[in-house]
């Protein structure tokens with residue numbers, strides 16, 4: 001009978017990171033994935049690793065920890081997996097939308113160990129970097145501590161590296177009925193009659209985690225749909241821009257990625273013209289001179305969103321041996337390695 005130290009359900013960025021950090025500790029890991037590693041948001045995200053600009057210390061610590069892990073992955077993961085996640089260093093311009101935001105941002109950066117990585121620039125100064133900017137009345141907060149990554153490749157690199165360290169990968173639409181429980185303890189899984197022993201299982205199944213576990217534990221996560229437009233343009237666009245929840249950046253595929261939406265529509269799939277128009281109109285309000293903009297792709301996927309907007313990393317109090325890692329919302333690519341490593345440390 002097969003035996004594993006840990007079964008992981010879902011190979012998005014969080015599950016793949018959990019597999020990677022656990023397999024590196026020589027733990028025997030089985031990853032079960034319904035579709036493929038990087039299906040949905042972990043393979044479709046913009047992949048911006050933006051600094052945290054809120055005031056919650058717990059969340060800031062996770063951001064800092066996870067960004068440091070990305071820096072390690074930038075130097076190791078290609079060799080460990082043979083997949084290039086294309087980490088790219090850039091400047092991130094956070095356009096300030098009103099006067100009150102300035103003090104909020106000043107406060108947020110004052111908590112960083114090295115606030116010199118941030119700089120406030122006025123409209124004139126921003127135009128030296130991006131002449132096509134239409135207006136930024138209140139200026140921008142510019143960060144040098146920013147990278148972008150190919151989120152599909154990174155998720156797959158983490159998964160492949162974990163396999164190289166001994167993990168196994170299996171495609172299956174896992175249901176809680178596949179769990180074997182004894183005296184409120186998880187003791188294994190039964191898949192198509194095959195029993196696999198394990199006393200630990202982690203659900204890193206994105207927004208689907210709530211549905212899978214609904215008969216056992218309550219997980220406060222729901223889908224928050226987001227859409228992105230990818231367009232061809234011959235115009236240069238070297239930096240990354242963020243304004244009022246939207247963003248634009250030219251990625252490694254040479255497309256200008258413009259986003260996004262936050263749609264509370266459950267698991268209603270599909271791209272919409274309404275979202276496309278909203279995204280393009282928002283971009284054209286901020287930038288001029290992209291007359292050759294040619295839309296090549298339009299994507300839609302579901303972020304795992306938690307009402308308190310904070311990641312969930314916990315062991316179940318109801319059933320021993322069940323762990324949950326989800327709810328990273330808009331920051332899952334940035335936080336994925338940190339969440340996977342913390343969950344691995346919680347489990348082993």
Ligand SMILES: Cc1cc2nc3c(=O)[nH]c(=O)nc-3n(C[C@H](O)[C@H](O)[C@H](O)COP(=O)(O)OP(=O)(O)OC[C@H]3O[C@@H](n4cnc5c(N)ncnc54)[C@H](O)[C@@H]3O)c2cc1C
Nearest residue numbers: 010012013014034042046047048174206226331332333334
């Ligand atoms: C438009 C958009 C842009 C984004 N941009 C950024 C960004 O720039 N930076 C950033 O940090 N974050 C970004 N995000 C957020 C980020 O993509 C997500 O937070 C992150 O990918 C979530 O990862 P996850 O591993 O928790 O879940 P998921 O990626 O959802 O992975 C869950 C996995 O579980 C599998 N699964 C589900 N049910 C089952 C089952 N029954 N059995 C087996 N497997 C199952 C799924 O197939 C999937 O592979 C963006 C998201 C969107 C939508």
